[in-house]
Amino acid sequence: MHDRLKYYKTKLSDNDFIKISEHVERKCGIRLPRQKKAMVQNRLYKRLIEIEISTFEEYVKFVFSSKGNEEVNHMIDEITTNKTDFFREIKHFNFLENIILKKQTDFKIWSAGCSTGEEPYTIAMILDKNLINYNIVASDLSEKVLDVAQKGVYKPEVVKNMQLEYLQKYFDKIEENNKELYKIKFHLKKHIKFLNINLKDQTYNISQNFDIIFFRNVLIYFNIEVQNEILTKILKHLKIGGYLFIGHSESIYNLKLPLKSVSHSVFQKINT
Numbered sequence: 001m002h003d004r005l006k007y008y009k010t011k012l013s014d015n016d017f018i019k020i021s022e023h024v025e026r027k028c029g030i031r032l033p034r035q036k037k038a039m040v041q042n043r044l045y046k047r048l049i050e051i052e053i054s055t056f057e058e059y060v061k062f063v064f065s066s067k068g069n070e071e072v073n074h075m076i077d078e079i080t081t082n083k084t085d086f087f088r089e090i091k092h093f094n095f096l097e098n099i100i101l102k103k104q105t106d107f108k109i110w111s112a113g114c115s116t117g118e119e120p121y122t123i124a125m126i127l128d129k130n131l132i133n134y135n136i137v138a139s140d141l142s143e144k145v146l147d148v149a150q151k152g153v154y155k156p157e158v159v160k161n162m163q164l165e166y167l168q169k170y171f172d173k174i175e176e177n178n179k180e181l182y183k184i185k186f187h188l189k190k191h192i193k194f195l196n197i198n199l200k201d202q203t204y205n206i207s208q209n210f211d212i213i214f215f216r217n218v219l220i221y222f223n224i225e226v227q228n229e230i231l232t233k234i235l236k237h238l239k240i241g242g243y244l245f246i247g248h249s250e251s252i253y254n255l256k257l258p259l260k261s262v263s264h265s266v267f268q269k270i271n272t
């Protein structure tokens with residue numbers, strides 16, 4: 001392994017940053033304005049060390065060469081922001097439990113942009129607790145986060161704010177390398193199918209229509225045209241009367257979509 005310090009001397013040039021940002025936006029819709037250059041540089045240092053390339057110039061040449069296809073995926077893995085949490089934006093889950101689940105006993109749900117799995121597992125815990133029949137598709141663009149989601153094993157700090165009732169009922173306490181970890185129980189996991197889906201792709205491997213789509217804290221990374229394009233495609237998979245959840249800080253009021261607002265950042269699909 002090279003001396004790590006060597007890499008920290010290399011800097012990402014403006015031209016190389018533009019090559020990366022244009023590619024990332026074209027491929028997955030994520031906008032990387034100039035202010036994100038330092039973030040991109042910091043996140044990609046790891047890749048340089050990992051594959052033992054000592055300058056960004058060489059790295060960018062490699063990524064965009066015929067041999068760089070796999071590295072493009074690693075690069076995108078590093079660049080995506082995967083922040084998530086169990087029971088994140090709790091008002092959504094209150095609305096789900098107190099309003100939506102009262103309407104029927106069977107649900108098909110899509111968690112689009114599921115990151116490391118906390119969102120689909122939160123949904124599954126609430127549905128299980130309410131004795132609902134359900135299937136969840138949980139998808140993300142990043143293989144790295146999907147791998148964590150699929151394993152369903154979390155550090156104590158990730159579950160520390162969870163109500164004891166959920167922790168006891170839906171997690172097994174396990175030990176790995178002398179560390180205590182929390183593993184999602186199989187009876188919950190078996191209802192969730194994890195898929196690698198890039199929502200920017202023209203078509204993707206989803207055949208069913210859902211009663212509910214969680215598409216939270218993903219829109220924020222796209223420009224308005226991409227938001228419109230991606231949401232129009234996503235909504236084709238939502239039943240009329242079905243619910244769409246977006247992040248609390250996101251807005252879709254500028255977009256023309258077949259939706260009516262039913263609660264803060266919750267929408268219902270209407271017939272047009």
Ligand SMILES: C[S@@+](CC[C@H](N)C(=O)[O-])C[C@H]1O[C@@H](n2cnc3c(N)ncnc32)[C@H](O)[C@@H]1O
Nearest residue numbers: 028080082083084113115141198199200216217
């Ligand atoms: C901030 S996380 C949100 C996780 C979860 N939905 C939540 O609200 O806690 C955003 C996720 O969107 C994913 N993402 C970004 N662009 C995407 C795209 N074009 N297709 C699919 N997933 C994408 C990222 O990989 C990341 O895991």
